[in-house]
Amino acid sequence: MKSVIRQLIGGALVRAKENGELELSVAPEIVVEKPKEEKFGDFSTSVSMMLAKSERKKPRDIAEILCSHLKNGEGQVVASVEVAGPGFINLKMAPTFFLQRLVGVAEEGVDFGASDVGMGRKVLLEFVSANPTGPLHVGHGRGAAVGDMLVRLLKKAGYTVSSEYYINDVGNQMNTLGRSTRLRYYELLGKGGEFPADFYQGDYIRDIAQEIIDRHDQKFLDQSEEESLPFFRKYALEYILNGIKKDLTEFGVGFDRWFSEQSLYDDRLVDEAIDWLREKDYVYDKDGAVWLKSSAFKDEKDRVIIKQTGEKTYFCSDIAYHKNKIDRGFEWIVDLWGADHHGYVPRMQAVLEAMGYDKDVFKVMLVQFVSLKRGGEKVSMSTRSGEFETLADVVKDVGVDATRFFFLMRSSDSHLDFDLKLAKEESPENPVFYIQYAHARICSIFRTAAEQGLNLPLPSKIDLSPLKDEEEFSLIKRILSFTEVIEKSAESLEVHRVPFFLHDLVAAFHGYYSRHRVVSEDKALSLARLFLVDCLRTTIRNGLAVMGVSAPERM
RNA sequence: GCGCCCAUAGCUCAGCUGGAUAGAGCGAUGGUUUGCGGAACCAUAGGUCGGAGGUUCGAGUCCUCUUGGGCGCGCCA
Structure with a gap:
């Protein structure tokens, strides 16, 4: 919508230049915004202030010049300029300007809010990627909700989106996981020893061991660790991974691909990457180890690979x-990491830079921590104590909709207080x-309308002229700004804008509802208002859909 | 010690690439029924935007310093 206004002002600038009233040696950026107070009009621009310096004129004088050209220009859509x-x-726009666009909302339906700002750009979102050594906790849940919303959001904004979960199924932690499980297995069979502090303490390890006993009985009791560890490692990994997948599915989060770290080794991609770096002379040997010259790219020191x-x-x-992400042709690579990994960001950026890619190709989004509360009281969340809140517990307790909404309603880079009591309360x-x-x-209004035999005609047939109230136009303007909210939210990767938008939109509706009757004796007015309210419903539903939150017809 | 993030109403937070008198929810106080869902609406109170400088027509927003809080600084993943 604002782009239309931008064009209008651009036209006025051109005419002013042709008339010799303005020099315009450089084309100014035309900033269009919604004035704080509606009495100022529908849109405002500050171009004249920005031009003041280069034109060596007073801002108000430039504004007067532009005003005259705006008045002459588009008499149809612009009602007044000052x-x-x-x-x-x-600028104040003519009513038809908005009403025509509202018809467009109904025509677009579920697609309303969609945009092509993404221009089909191929983007890969990697998120959650929690180590498969235990169940997901609430912190992972926030990452999952944010990541999943970004998938939906970026798709809606015209990007071509893929999502991945990177499985860290390699390294010491896998051995520790296997040993922990093996030891619990012995323990449950009455032959346990001391359980080391650096093993995984959670009860879920016992569950895995019990399942192994149920299926394989005492088969591994007499095997050496060397013999049986691979089994325990693999079994525990799959068990936990299945749990993670189940939790995420129940949370409404899916991935296009689960990418195994081990597969990088199996497919020799790790060796190829090392060779590649070696060729480029980005690695060197020292102290018997191989190092990456990451310090050459803004990292504070070189790193061992x-x-x-x-x-x-x-x-x-x-x-x-x-490297593989790049090789697969992704043009924008977005990783969501927990805030505790921020120290890792520079070295990863260094890698991408060393590969010769522009800084804005790779973006790490840090998702800050979640503090769980219950009625204002902090809930402790340490893995070691075993009493941490898993995502599954919270979802079971609070529900998917509320959990997702709470994770999404705050800016990702600020800490989140998640009050379980509040989220659960209806x-x-x-x-x-x-x-x-x-x-x-x-939805209830529509049920009433249907009882009275009122049914909306096709969008192209609706007569919106009965809509005259200022509050109605205020609502229409809010509805129409939804697409811009989607665009901005997507481009900046700021998910919280959508819930804020929805809250404001809905607040305006509730106020309108309490002061105006939608279904009345006046049939023409009723239909026009029903149409408006239907567009509102579409906007709410589409907004919630982008968040992965349901839009119930009855509550 | 070095680095990253945060600091806005009593609480939890918005504030769009710098723009007009800094907003919302909760909490507080006081109101709203003869009609579409009161899980709602309306009104009032509440602020030196952590502090100090600077940049300019203009700063909550940008820069420097400072205070307080969170998190990092492994040949862990």
Whole structure:
């Protein structure tokens, strides 16, 4: 919508230049925004202030010039133009400008809000990627909700999106996992020894061991660790991974691909990546290890990629993974990591830079921690104590919709207080219900309308002229700004904009609803209002859909 | 010690690439029924945007310093 306004102002600038009133040696960026107060008009621009310096004129004088050209230009859509304050130009649009676009909303339906700003750019989102050594906790849940919303959001904004979960199924932790399981197995069979502190303490390890006993009885009791460890490692990994997949599925989160770290080794991609770096002279040998010259690319020091022992580091396979992402043709690579991994960002960026890729090809999004609370009281969350809250527990307790909404309603780079009590309550304090309630309420209006034999005609046949109230136009303008919210939210990867938008939209609706009757004796007015309210419902539903939150017809 | 993130109303947080009088929810106080769902609506109170400088027509927003909190700084993953 704003782009239309931008074109209008651009036209006025051109005419002013042709008339010799403005020099315009460089084309200015035309900033169009919605004025804070509606009495200022529908749109405003600050171009005249930005031009003041280069034109050596007062902002207000430039504004006057542009105003005259705007008035002459598009009499059809622009109702009035005026200069205000330090030099803002305020535009008021004709009612038809908005009404025509509202018809477009109904025509687009579920696609309303979609955009092509992404221009089909191939983007890969990697998220969650939690180590398969235990169940997902709430922190992973936030990453999952944010990542999954980004998938939906970027698709809607015209990107070509793929999603991946990187499985760290290599390294010491896998051995520790296998040993932990093996030891619990012995323990359950009455032959356990001391359980080391650095083994995985959680009860889920016992569950795995019990399942192995159920299926294989005492088969491994007499085997050496060397013999049986591969089995325990593999069994535990698959068990946990299946649990993770199940939790995510129940949370409404899916991936296009589960990418195994081990597969990078099996497919020789790790070796190829090392060779490649060697050719480029980005690695060197020192102290019996192999190092990457990451310090040449803004990292604070060089990093080991092959240990003295000959094992590759986690970083090493991650290099191969990200090289592979590039090789698969992705143009925008977005990783969502927990905030505790921020120290790892520079070295990964260094790798991409060494590969010769532009900085904006690779983006790491850090998702900050979640503090669990219950009625204001902190809930402790340490893995060691075993009393941490898993994602599955929270979802079971609070529900998918509320959990997702709470994870998405805050900017990802600020800490999140998640109050379990509040999220669970079906109370007015809970923002999820506030929005869903509006949707249900609109559905209810339609049930009433249907009882009275009122049915909406096709969008092209609707007569919207009965809509005259300012509040109605205020609602229409909000609805129409949805596409821009999607675009901005996608481009900036800021998911919280959508829930904020929805909250404001719905608040405006609830107010309107309490002051105006949608279904009344006036049939023409009723139909026009039903149409408006239907567009509102479409917007709410599409907004919630992008968040992966349901839009119930009844509550 | 070095680096990253955060700091806005009593609490939890918005504030769009710098723009007009800094917003919302909760909490507090006081109101709203003869009609479409009161899980709602309306009104009032509440702020030196952590502090100090700077950049400019203009700063919550950008820069420097500083204070307080979170998190990192492995041949772990």
